[in-house]
Every structure is written in structure tokens, then in C-alpha cells.
Amino acid sequence: MYDDMVTARRYEERLQEEYLEGKQPSFDISAGPIPGELHLAAGHEASGAGVCAHLRDDDTVTAPHRPHHVAVAKGVDLKRMTAEIFGRETGLCRGKGGHMHLFDPDVNFACSGIIAEGCPPAVGAAMAAKKRNTDAVAVAFLGEGAIDQGGFFESLNLASVHDLPVVFVIEDNDWAISMPKERVTDVENGADRAGGFDLPGVRVDHDDAVAVHEAAGEAVGRARDGNGPTLLEVQVHRRMGHFMGDAEGYRPDADRERAEARDSVERIEADLADYGVDDDELAAIRERAESRVEEAIEWAKEQPEPDPGQAYEDVFTNPVGGAAATDPSAGAAGGDD
Numbered sequence: 001m002y003d004d005m006v007t008a009r010r011y012e013e014r015l016q017e018e019y020l021e022g023k024q025p026s027f028d029i030s031a032g033p034i035p036g037e038l039h040l041a042a043g044h045e046a047s048g049a050g051v052c053a054h055l056r057d058d059d060t061v062t063a064p065h066r067p068h069h070v071a072v073a074k075g076v077d078l079k080r081m082t083a084e085i086f087g088r089e090t091g092l093c094r095g096k097g098g099h100m101h102l103f104d105p106d107v108n109f110a111c112s113g114i115i116a117e118g119c120p121p122a123v124g125a126a127m128a129a130k131k132r133n134t135d136a137v138a139v140a141f142l143g144e145g146a147i148d149q150g151g152f153f154e155s156l157n158l159a160s161v162h163d164l165p166v167v168f169v170i171e172d173n174d175w176a177i178s179m180p181k182e183r184v185t186d187v188e189n190g191a192d193r194a195g196g197f198d199l200p201g202v203r204v205d206h207d208d209a210v211a212v213h214e215a216a217g218e219a220v221g222r223a224r225d226g227n228g229p230t231l232l233e234v235q236v237h238r239r240m241g242h243f244m245g246d247a248e249g250y251r252p253d254a255d256r257e258r259a260e261a262r263d264s265v266e267r268i269e270a271d272l273a274d275y276g277v278d279d280d281e282l283a284a285i286r287e288r289a290e291s292r293v294e295e296a297i298e299w300a301k302e303q304p305e306p307d308p309g310q311a312y313e314d315v316f317t318n319p320v321g322g323a324a325a326t327d328p329s330a331g332a333a334g335g336d337d
Ligand SMILES: Cc1ncc(C[n+]2csc(CCOP(=O)(O)OP(=O)(O)O)c2C)c(N)n1
Pocket: 065, 066, 113, 114, 115, 142, 143, 144, 145, 146, 147, 173, 175, 176, 177, 242
């Protein structure tokens, strides 16, 4: 878990540096090696590591627009993920998805920029696992700002009524962009929503990886043993703005300071020291993580850009304008498939 957490933290520190290249001084979002938005998950690491520690490659995970810590913990290929974020041909989605739309079928990981979008596909994966008589499970991660979405309610209901092996993990960082949760959501704790769907709701109040690991162990075990879904909520903290370039004028200083003070990485380091793991061992893990990150970034930057002529390939199953819209060599005919 420590390895996953420091890898994710270091990865995002490096992405941040790369992202800012060429974008300043006026913050041109389309400039630099990583064009477009970038949502960093620094402060969320305990949730990804604590939950994914219980998962296998054949378990499915869906994550939202802030996905890197979950992707790292689920074992998504770091090099191909980085190439995707840099928009390169050898990226997980051939450079067409970007950082919010990573898809790695090798470890059954997907994420989406549409909030709560991961809930229905996770329920579908859980239903498939059940029908195939496997003990695979599915986990949908979502932010506390996504728990008022219809897709979330429908997913909880379907999961409960069919006793599906799925865990919903709410990452509560108190904010949905600039909106504090108390202004938009009727319940203080998202886990309380479970009561309306007859399934267990559990909240981990601190972004404490060990506590998340314990709660997630029960939830994943319950799903794997055929005992149905769980709604798990984890308090995390957003150490950064909503996205890179967010000036955070709406955010009280005290809130930012609290996020900085409650660092889950420092917390697990203290826990590991209490368990008797010495500093050298932790330093070795950090060094390994740093080299892995560096290697992935260097590799990604050397990868080719996609051919613009293939922009629509693999994007639509039934493209508007027919096959000609996806394949310039196909001519005007065809396109009904
Ligand atoms: C369906 C939908 N509505 C609105 C948006 C715009 N949007 C992007 S992130 C976000 C807030 C998400 O907050 P939360 O779920 O708490 O996740 P966090 O960013 O805090 O990790 C919104 C409203 C979106 N992506 N999808």
C-alpha cells in the first residue's frame, strides 16, 4: 500500500511539472506536452491503495475524473497510462482518451470524466461475474459530489435487489469543484444513503490507509463470498485545486491547511514506523517508485503522436456519416455497420 501511495504521489508531482510546461504565464490549457484538463488526486491515495489491496486483476474497477491513485493501485500499466495522458499513439486508448478516459482491459480498469458514470458499468461487471459463477467483484469509485446523480441511485438499487458483488466507494473530499458538500447534499455522510437501499453503509472518517484497508477488506470479502454490495465512504482531502490552474478563490485557507496537515502518506509512514519498518526500507520503496515514475514519463515522451487521419477510428461503433467518417480510404459508400 505504501508503494502504491508514494508511486501515485510522485507520479502526480511529475505530471504536474510536465503539465505546466508551456502553459504559463497566461495558462493556455491547450499548450504543452499534456494538453487539456488535469485533475490530480494528491490526498486521495489512502482510498485507492486501501481498497485495491484486496483486488485481483480479474476484478473490475471504475474510477472518476480523478483516477491516477486508483489506476496505480489497480496495477494499470504505468507506461501506457502515461503515454495516454501525453496523447501518444501507444497510450492505453491510442492517445484519444487522455487522463480522464483511461481503459486497461488487462486489469479491468476504466475511468470517465462524467461523474457517477462508473456506477452502472461496475454493476454490469458484477452481474456478469455472478452469471458466470466466478467470485470476481467490481468496485466503483466516485466523489461525494456524484452521490446526487440518478445513475448512482439506480446502481445501488440494482446491486441490492440482485445481491451483486459490487462495492461503491465514495471519496469524500468535501468539495465538488467549488461547491461545498453541505450546500448540495441532504445527508452529512454519503454512507447513510445505503439505508434507503437495504445494504450496509460504512464510513472511514480519516484518510487512514490502514483503516480503509480494514473496511474495504470486509466489503470486498462480503461481495466475493456472494453476500452482496456495500457502500463504503472514505474521508479524503484534496491537496490541490479541483484541476490544474484552479486559483481556488472560493476555498478558505483553513480548509487548505487542514488538507495539508492530514497527509495520508505521512500517516502511513508513521504507522509503518510503529509496526517496526525502518526508515531505510521506506526510503528504498520511495526510490523504486521514483525510478518507475521517471522511466514511465521518459518512455511516454518518446512515443509517437497519433496520426490525425485516424482520429475517428475506435471512437464510434456506428459513426455519424458512415464508415467514410472514420476511414478516409473507405469512400462514400458503406457505413451501416
Ligand atoms: C454528469 C456530470 N455533471 C457535471 C460534470 C462537471 N464536473 C466535473 S467534476 C465535478 C465535481 C465532482 O466532484 P466530486 O464528485 O466530489 O469529485 P472530486 O472532483 O471532488 O474528486 C463536476 C460537477 C461532469 N463531469 N459530469
